[in-house]
Amino acid sequence: MTPRWILTALVLCWLDSVSAHAETIQVTIDKLVFSPTEVNAKVGDTIVWDNKDILAHTATAGNKDWDVMIGSKQTASLVLKNPGSIDYFCKFHPNMKGRVVVAP
Amino acid sequence: MIAKFTAGLAALCVLTGVSFAQGSAKPTDPQIAHIAYTAGQLDIDAAKQALAITKNNDVKAFADDMIRDHTAVNKQAIDLVTKLKVKPEDNDTSKALTKAAVDKRAELAKLSGPAFDKAYVANEVAYHKTVNGALETLLIPSASNGELKSLLQTGLKIFQGHQQHAEHVAAELK
Numbered sequence: 264m265t266p267r268w269i270l271t272a273l274v275l276c277w278l279d280s281v282s283a284h285a286e287t288i289q290v291t292i293d294k295l296v297f298s299p300t301e302v303n304a305k306v307g308d309t310i311v312w313d314n315k316d317i318l319a320h321t322a323t324a325g326n327k328d329w330d331v332m333i334g335s336k337q338t339a340s341l342v343l344k345n346p347g348s349i350d351y352f353c354k355f356h357p358n359m360k361g362r363v364v365v366a367p
Numbered sequence: 368m369i370a371k372f373t374a375g376l377a378a379l380c381v382l383t384g385v386s387f388a389q390g391s392a393k394p395t396d397p398q399i400a401h402i403a404y405t406a407g408q409l410d411i412d413a414a415k416q417a418l419a420i421t422k423n424n425d426v427k428a429f430a431d432d433m434i435r436d437h438t439a440v441n442k443q444a445i446d447l448v449t450k451l452k453v454k455p456e457d458n459d460t461s462k463a464l465t466k467a468a469v470d471k472r473a474e475l476a477k478l479s480g481p482a483f484d485k486a487y488v489a490n491e492v493a494y495h496k497t498v499n500g501a502l503e504t505l506l507i508p509s510a511s512n513g514e515l516k517s518l519l520q521t522g523l524k525i526f527q528g529h530q531q532h533a534e535h536v537a538a539e540l541k
């Protein structure tokens with residue numbers, strides 16, 4: 264039987280390695296442009312949208328997986344849970360388009 | 368260039384029913400500021416009418432978006448003209464835009480339910496298309512101040528977004 268403390272240590276190591284690898288990816292919104300337009304991420308990463316505009320925007324996944332509201336001059340974030348190449352747009356200004364490629 | 372300018376005038380003429388004299392001078396910055404502000408304000412008024420009449424949640428959400436965005440853009444426009452010490456100048460195009468919008472509101476006021484929703488959203492598509500055409504071919508090329516031109520260019524992107532948004536809502540209503 265494995266001592267309890269070894270199991271705990273293993274779990275802590277695993278958690279540590281997960282958090283060390285999860286990254287935060289910045290996307291800036293300025294004058295109705297998502298920049299960078301396309302980002303690469305992994306499941307568990309966080310995307311932070313930084314809206315510099317005087318208007319509210321959304322980051323709405325084309326596959327309806329997520330829908331993030333980003334107020335004017337505010338930031339909003341999303342933890343990526345599912346892999347895939349996801350095209351997204353702003354519901355208020357559908358001419359604003361971006362893409363997140365999420366690796367498993 | 369002349370063709371584009373004429374196209375811009377033609378777009379405004381269609382919208383406003385106003386005839387421009389051949390070779391009429393391009394609008395000045397104070398006039399452009401007034402036209403852009405008026406166009407935004409008229410869309411806010413249209414949205415307020417829609418909120419008072421519609422029962423459709425998509426139409427309500429769209430009207431809310433129009434009020435929020437055009438209010439924000441017009442506030443920025445006021446801040447800019449104040450900073451530049453430009454006094455917006457009323458002009459025949461602004462007057463004609465206003466008259467056309469007042470007439471449209473009277474026409475829409477006679478409708479209710481889905482008939483109103485369709486007519487309001489169809490007019491939003493047409494209105495944004497026309498204003499975008501005027502911005503692209505007449506107002507932006509005519510603006511001489513760089514900051515005013517830049518604000519109009521951002522405005523064009525916003526209104527193109529509104530046009531697409533309105534087209535989506537129109538498709539949902541069918």
